[in-house]
Amino acid sequence: MLSKCAICGSEQIELKKIDHYIKRDYNIVFVDVEVESCKKCGEIYFTPEQIKLFEDISEKLKQNKTNDFRVVGKSFKFNI
Numbered sequence: 768m769l770s771k772c773a774i775c776g777s778e779q780i781e782l783k784k785i786d787h788y789i790k791r792d793y794n795i796v797f798v799d800v801e802v803e804s805c806k807k808c809g810e811i812y813f814t815p816e817q818i819k820l821f822e823d824i825s826e827k828l829k830q831n832k833t834n835d836f837r838v839v840g841k842s843f844k845f846n847i
């Protein structure tokens with residue numbers, strides 16, 4: 768656990784679940800992760816493992832290796 772926030776110096780750090788997303792071109796992958804977060808300023812801290820996971824997912828998106836991803840929505844583009 769972090770002892771204090773690197774941004775605002777607050778010691779009020781809490782664990783919270785967030786729906787983080789990785790975007791590449793028009794593709795987005797949502798990942799449920801538990802992160803340490805500053806109660807005061809809202810800054811979020813990912814673990815090195817989580818950052819590695821996000822990089823892996825981004826790389827899979829790049830290579831179109833999405834077989835183990837579950838489709839949950841559609842993307843749209845509206846031209847004006």
Ligand SMILES: [Zn+2]
Pocket residue numbers: 772773774775776777805806807808809810
């Ligand atoms: Zn903070």
